[in-house]
Amino acid sequence: MPVNLDKPLNWKADIAQSVDMYNDWFMKFAPKAFRETRIETTKTVEATLHATENMTNIKPVILRKHPEVLSTLRMSTCPPIAVDRLIGLSGVSPSLVKTMELTRKLPPRMSAAAMDADLEKIGTIVEKLADPDIFVWLGREAPATETEIHRAATIVADRLCGAVANPIIRNAQEKRQLAAIKAWLEAKQYRQVPVGTRFDAMPAGTFSFRMNVPVKLEGGVQTINIPVDAVIKPLGSDPQELPIFIEAKSAGDFTNTNKRRKEEAVKMAQLRSNYGGQVRFNLFLCGYFDSGYLGYEAAEGIDWVWEHRIDDLAEFGI
Template identity: 45%
Template sequence: MANHTANKFRTDLWKEDSIHSVDFYNQWFMESAPEAYRVARAGVVSRVILTLKGLDYLYGINLNRVIDNPQFLSVLRACTAPPIAVDRLAGLSGTTKTLIKTLENGKVPSRMDKSAIEESVARILNIVNRLLDFEIFPWLRNGNTPSAQMLNRSSAIIADRISGTLADPIIRNSQEARQFKAIDEFLQNLGYIKVNSNDFDSCTLMPPKSYAHHMNVPVRISSAKEINMPIDVVIQTTETINNQMPILVECKSAGDFTNTNKRRKEEAIKVTQLRNTYGVDSIKFVLFLCGYFDTSYLGYEASENIDWVWEHRISDFLMLGI
């Protein structure tokens, strides 16, 4: 592979690029994050309404209904005063976080004895019933059925509680979608074809001018153990010869400096495992950066011989032989 580089040696641009990257991220956040959150919240509101109706507006919180619809539990945890975290509910009910998370994912443990499941769920529901927030569900005080307006108001409050805990994952998912779309558009404008990562036994078998999302690349972590390393985007360039390794791209988008500097060693570990498996000269591991990446972070990555492309200047991919 030719010795192409993008930004790791351009130290005179690091500070300015970091500033531009922060501005790019903040502009995206102000323009797009509220909409992403709104769309996700709308889905949560619908889920809350379905749960409340499925439980007869909380009059029907019982063992059979929850075992038949275990996903209701994630909404019920937000219906209490105060809302109960998974670990707190597990402690109060004498059950386990694993059981609660399994139920909230819409499943009943297949390896757990039926009577043990029923006993555990009954204890969980006993805690939920004792802690229900009557201020949010005023109809429970007098045994009435809520009006449509009252139901919508209560559902919105619960949805806000749930969405508050989902805000970071919602933003992360939106960031990933944005970065993948940017790479897609850039590569396709150059005539690259997107392929299915599952169609190839090895990334080296990808045809020239092709790319794939979420491809597993095998790496050795010891002489006797091999694992699959997930790579965000794999790009096979026009220079392909003798089944060479493609460019491996890790997408990273960050809204603050603290977390990026805490996690910067992760890329170093990844690239070390790749180089130990395929050889130092065979690996072109590149970061696709947007957001809060300061010169300290960039210096660390450069010291590990890791290169990067900025989302605000995506044309730098051309410098890597694409």
């Protein structure tokens, strides 16, 4: 039985309440989440400064030993350099830069000579563009003081966190949403299953978070894992009955939700093509989800529960 997808007359009021709830959370907790991430990032930047002798020794041997420092080095220049801009400026292998950025490692198949030549070029670009207003000791005889190093690390960390501010906030919000679901379920006497439990082996009255559900892609040759935020096996359900899949979604603006609205439809289609039409896939929403987004999901047969009305979960039979 539908919970919210068939009640468009309620959508406008729910959207307003959801936006208010998200904004209230953001004002209270987002700055704390950002600051905590910035503190940890500052420690990473300080380690980078130590490894590069405070930006005075960015040589191939250093980058070979510490490939993870590249993103910090990019944010240490004036102006900060994007990945593609660094590739263009230095003329180095795109695969080298992108591997260092994404995996924090060096590409295993690149020859030592070619790698050293490219790392030398990267170091030259970074040293030439290093921001003198941040690294005030560059060009002077006196070494950097601890205060100057910490101040510089904080500034670079702020740049790094600013570049990924949305994921930081989104991750913090997702943790909070899952904590809300967990508290609600445990109040109903549900228990969390151990990590590694298969979704189709969950006993009644259990739940799990961030569970991988295997599906075969079209053609049946390749199998992939679909991550699902919350998987719940209702109390009293039959052993052969599939659990309920719930995706926790939050958004701080209306634009991005409409760009991403097809993601849930694709995920549900993959689950149903593998496990049949009895698959129950729903959303747990908080934030900026407008009528366009809700209408699209409703047309795809996807229902939802608003976080400000979390007790609606019971209407899914949970």
